[in-house]
Amino acid sequence: MAKAEKATAIAELKSEFEGSNGAVLTEYRGLTVAQLKELRTNLGANAKFAVVKNTLTKIAAADAGVDEEFRALLEGPSAIAFVTGDVVEAAKGLRDFAKANPLLVIKGGFIDGKSMDAGQVGQLADLESREVLLAKLAGAMKGSMAKAAATFNALPTQAAQLAEALRAKREAAGETAEAVDAAPADADAVPAE
Missing domain, CATH: 1.20.5 (Single alpha-helices involved in coiled-coils or other helix-helix interfaces)
Structure with missing residues (x-):
């Protein structure tokens, strides 16, 4: 990836972090393209699910003021659901999809300036x-x-x-x-x- 492309990707990710109410970090290892498409459809219009590069995401998250706890979760193949609407609804969608497709693992999240672990995201989904x-x-x-x-x-x-x-x-x-x-x-x- 060229330096200009990396800078553009970092700027886009930073914009997503700053413009969203929350972000839920997942591991998608083993999911097919069709399953990812189904997940994006299930999340609806208020969430954007994107596969991300960890290094670029760490830089963008740091630039956006996301705390170190969230950035530490960026290991392995990562995808983030950037939520612009009701965070509870998106967390429920991810939890329900993960129950049906165990290959999707919820690692944690960042909601309203606070990092959350996978258990807290699950509690949020229960609301x-x-x-x-x-x-x-x-x-x-x-x-x-x-x-x-x-x-x-x-x-x-x-x-x-x-x-x-x-x-x-x-x-x-x-x-x-x-x-x-x-x-x-x-x-x-x-x-x-």
Whole structure:
């Protein structure tokens, strides 16, 4: 590879690192071209899967500010999935493909400025997608607001019920007092005939 071609490849890789939300490093040894094409299709539009040269990738990663832990994983035949959208979705796609094709090995990743080992990428893949998590958060917030509204609505209702009960009690007490006033003063006395 000519020096100009190497410089261009390094610049492209650096641009990919800087423009992506994350990168998942894999080893693809033994996979066919058809399997790699299937993987690229499964990852969708928010991830770009590229076979890379380790030396050039190490240089580009260093230029992009990627930490040493990630660069240390660049051994053997390497391919990187550069993710521009939901990193969880791409990690799930890679994990599912690796289950079906054991020759694809996830080595680690670099997400939002932090290196991750293969286990952490697997944990990331176990998370629910961003949309599901946002829907759950919105549902929880809606439920909390509904409970608060019910509580605020219950206060005036309870106050009205209490006032009605007090009025009924006073009314009943007032009727009893009127009944006592209307009775003869000496209720025990027997009228004379």
